[in-house]
Amino acid sequence: MNPVIYMDNNATTRVAPEVVEAMLPYYSDLYGNPSSMHSFGGQVGRAVREAREKIAALLGAQPDELIFTSCGTESDSTAIHSALQSFPGKRHIVTTRVEHPAVKNLCENLDKLTGHKHRITQLPVNSDGTLDLALYEESLGDETAIVSAMWANNETGVIFPIREMAEMAKSRGILFHTDAVQAVGKIPIDLAQIPLDFLSLSGHKLHAPKGIGALYVRKGTPYVPFIIGGHQEHGRRGGTENVAAIIGLGKACEMAARQMQDENTRVKALRDRLEDGLLARIPSSLLNGHKTLRLPNTTNISFEYVEGEAILLHLDRFGICASSGSACTSGSLEPSHVMRAMGVPFTAAHGSIRLSLSVYNTEAEVDFVLEKLPPVIAQLREMSPFWQSEHRGKTGGSPCRCSCS
């Protein structure tokens, strides 16, 4: 087995060894319930409080504005349901066409859960994945209960202008939620400066374990709990705390704050070296997403006339972990909704590859990928009927009326 070259950090990250170490005592000696009256449980409660403070510090939030959840998806669902229940008369939601399924599928299926229809505006994006702010402003109305827009896109890394968007919503009295699962820990966030109401984050995207998330709810924002039970989280989310994971998330946030500089300089430089190298070495390859308004760790490149799953399986042979927006990798028959929303040409949509780095990646790993990936593309193109005909000056493939174009 090859050593693993892990470049799929937008899918999940390695749990930092320091995080594991911080968590372990809470799986053994320190098993008390943080809600207990006795000091044995109380010391655990104190550790949870400290973790909450560390997470708040990373976000520029107050500790009691954070609610622990089980994952990013739960945070998203909680925020959107809360807003709809707080304003039952408002039945319009503004979101975007490129949201993660946690928001997209929820918004598209709300009638099944709430029993009545909601009008959903899914804002289009430009070909570089950015949002048209004028269009966004036009979409806001008296009927709008909540805006839900991701801070950074998981597939392309493209960053939305969350501050401007939140300000526009606030001036109209509309609640604003952002799915910041990909942004937290990678780029600076200061909620003291941005008037948003809800922010979702997920532990396993920033070197904490899976199964822990948090929802930021601004003080004063109307809130209705999603999971009702005991008095945990001041009655805002029932269920005994996932203590060890909370401690892990606190540690991971503390580390992320320290490593933010490294992420935005060294990791970014690695990403750029990888991206520039691939685009230079491989003809007919194009960058998906805006070049600068983007997370420092993510690159998404389309290799025309080849299919993503085939690329991934060849990379897997070398231990290289990446992902693709191609249809075949998901089991659906169409390429990813993000690629389609950006209007990536159909010659390229099926061959998109995402490489997402972390502070654990090295220059040697980048060079290894730069060495291995170009021959894989060349080999698959050699096999592709379109590559050949294209390079004899014919048009490649018969256009079919697929909705992916």
Add this chain to the structure above:
Amino acid sequence: MWEYTDKVRDHFMNPRNVGEIENADGIGEVGSLACGDALKLFLKLDDSERIVEAKFQTFGCASAIASSSALTEIITGMTLDEAAKVTNQDIAEYLGGLPKEKMHCSVMGREALEAAIANYRGLPLPMAEGEVVCECFGVTDLEVKRAIEENKLQTVEEITNFTKAGGGCGKCLPRLEEILRETRHEAQPLIPDRRPGRLTTIQKIKRIEEVLEREVRPALRKDGGDIELIDVDGDFVIVSLRGACGTCKKSQTTLKEYVEKKLREQVLDTLIVEEGK
């Protein structure tokens, strides 16, 4: 991650017979870039119409490449008449099976073979003659029917797995269900489709009222009783028994064994009749 067999992995990593044949006797092209996979098959025949060489070019995922490679291995050495009998099942079996969502890759192989044979014989493609059902992936009703018959498909989802039809915008799903029903009826005329159609609440109320008025009330009135429909909530039909029925000890039996039975037979076989308090 897909669970591919070792044979699929082998034929993907080391595909046999990749490339073009100069002056091929038959060329078959199916799929397109937009659809995410495409296959171009080249055949070279000897004087007795035996395939002496088969080569391919494929754009697509691992199972598309492996299916193409397997196809060329299967048909090399066959006469055209023998090759014409190769089915998508043969390709899938040769590879030790494919994930069900990937069966369309084996279907693509078979269709390319058909296209190449038709090309050699100068005939039109039989499957292309049909009516296009799925516009996203350009699938005809003939292709859908054949996939249902040959692979004994039971659901619309399986049709999508095998032909891709219905995997895009989804507009053709009702038509696929129709074709599925028609085709399976032809194959098994003895088993009628008893699946309940979906009814709106208003349709349910109307039909329930009709049955109550036509059959139930006359019967109950004979014994001095009556029945009133109070509400319909999903599958629950809430009624109130009146007159003699209201005090009759057997009223619960009447409700379940007579009223409910009648409604299930004539409206929807999932209905549950309950008495409103």
